[in-house]
Amino acid sequence: MSSKVFREAISEHIVELSQSRLADVVASYKTVTRANTELKYATGIRNFFASRHEFEDFCRVIKAPIQKVTSQQKREWGDFQTPPSLAKQVCQYLCEFGVAPTVVVEPTYGLGNFILASLETFPKLDLVYGVELQEKYEWHLKIALLIKSLLGRRVAAEVELHRDNIFSHEFPEGVLNAQRVLVIGNPPWVTSAALGALESANLPAKENLKSLNGMDALTGKSNFDISEYILLRLLDLFSTRHATLAMLCKTATAKNIVEVLPQKGFPVSNIRTLEIDANREFGVAVDACLLVTELGSSRAERTCRVATLENPKEVTRIFGWVGDKFVSNVKDYRANAALDGKSVFVWRQGIKHDCSPVMELSATNGTLVNGENEIVDVELEYVYGLLKSSDLKGFQAAAPRKQVLVTQQKLGEDTDALRTRAPKLWKYLVKHEVFFEKRKSSIYRNKPRFSIFGVGDYSFKPYKVAVSGFYKELNFCLVCPANNRPVMLDDTGYFLGFDTYLDALFAVSVLNSASVKQFLSSIVFRDAKRPYTKEVLMRVNLARAASHLSLQDLQLVWKTANYQPQIVISESGWENFKRGLSDGGIVTANSFVMTTKKGQLQLIQ
Secondary structure: OHHHHHHHHHHHHHHHOOHHHHHHHHHOOOOHHHHHHHHHHHHOEOOOOOOHHHHHHHHHHHHOOOOOOOOOOOHHHOOOOOOHHHHHHHHHHHHHOOOOOOEEEEOOOOOOHHHHHHHHHOOOOOEEEEEEOOHHHHHHHHHHHHHHHHOOOOOOOEEEEEEOOOOOOOOOHHHHOOOOEEEEEOOOOOEHHHHHHOOOOOOOOOOOOOOOOHHHHHOHHHOOEHHHHHHHHHHHHHOOOOEEEEEEEEHHHHHHHHHOHHHHOOOEEEEEEEEEOHHHHHOOOOOEEEEEEEEOOOOOOOEEEEEEOOOOOOOOEEEEEEOOEEEOOHHHHHHHHHHEOOOOOOOEEOEEOOOHHHHEEEEEOOEEEOOOOOEEOOOHHHEEEEEOHHHOOOOEOOOOOEEEEOOOOOOOOOHHHHHHHOHHHHHHHHHOHHHHHOOOOHHHOOOOOOOOEOOOHHHHOOEEEEEEOOOOOOOEEEEOOEOOEOOEEEOOEEEEEEOOHHHHHHHHHHHOOHHHHHHHHHHOOOOOOOOOOHHHHOOEOHHHHHHOOOHHHHHHHHHHOOOOOOOEOOHHHHHHHHHHHHOOOOOOHHHHEEEOOOOOEEEOO
């Protein structure tokens, strides 16, 4: 493979120097021993050629005509090579903030742009220690350093390069025990699940990285970015040394690293993330940052300051641990920490069916049509309005745009009963059974035919308070019956069910109050795929939140949302709701309601 690698690396850099000059210089060394001696002086690289055969092969290739070769990056390596300008900007930032290493470690150096930037930026550098698995990148860096030397920019520091896997590479004691070490780089931005799907061998040894319990370890929570594994291994190796770690990574990876600090016990301090524009730098739409921390600290810190690489002195927020709580905004959390508890209500997830072409319907001129553009004729008692996350807008949701077939009243219910109870629905389901058989999720395995999930008594509550799990901007939405029937939510949303409009109105008003929204925003990370989960929502102590609110506060919420309640609200009704919450439940507001002559509900004072 070396010949191909040589041609590719030379074609990439030869524009800066004539090929004939490079060939003459290398050929003049005659032997591999002489070549390595001379090239170490010129480039700093120890053992430029690993063998006589490699030296002779290189000499042969350099004499032949070389055309430009386009290198194809492999997804399995998570290749997002750091642009030279970004590598230089990172090194300059570190230099300005007092980082002056004598040793630089680059654990996955790729094209070597961080190594090149470090050599240019840090004047006291004695050694650069690089690890890289791909041979082509090793030679890209070697040729780049050789050409820079021939152009008069000789490297003063020594450069030691290892072609090895960072997952198992053994660092020498001289590097591990060095003073003023900078561990810098850009580990692969790819997940273990993605690599597994590609059948890649570029994976660390399987282990329970985060000490997850049995169920979490089997589900998506055990998936992680390869960069997360590499960062944890580097912290394990270097965190007790006097060193600085500066790594480009996804912001989600940086968050995960800070989250496991108490569990790992790493003595780190001065943790900060500096956000970068990944779309501009790498052409990918992902939140990314430079994670920087000082290692070997006598006082371990568990919070992280957030700024941008463009403006590193302006801290926008601090995230991390407050006591035993991991939060996204320390300041806002502390201001609303009293709301952190346990909900008196159980948040539920909407219906999951994984069969939208069959189960979700549209109404066209009074006719139901499925996703296959077929007219659907089934018993209407099994058809309910359906709201998706995109429908949960404003203070009260509009009428449903979609309908959904509900085949069960509770989990595990025998659907064979539909054969006699709803013969038209049964015939329709059997006709489209192939769609159900294609459902991949294991949750449907060994369950009744046409099973759905996220269904129970709570699904049929007439009034609901719903929220999208996916949307970054938090909004709680009041859901009222449609055509005197309860409306269902899909599995992208979460909801609370209520028997009365008034209870639902009070609950949604409290949840939309400034303090609750600020509290929830302070504990979620918006770059998560699903920021708002059941686990997060269950932490809202609604009783405490309501206790600090007056009826006037609720009226302000309604005014801000441009919402007019359907009934007249009294102070006594609000106080009764709060008392019910403080007692661990709700004293239904029905006892305070009467019907006017116009059929409008009105609270009795």
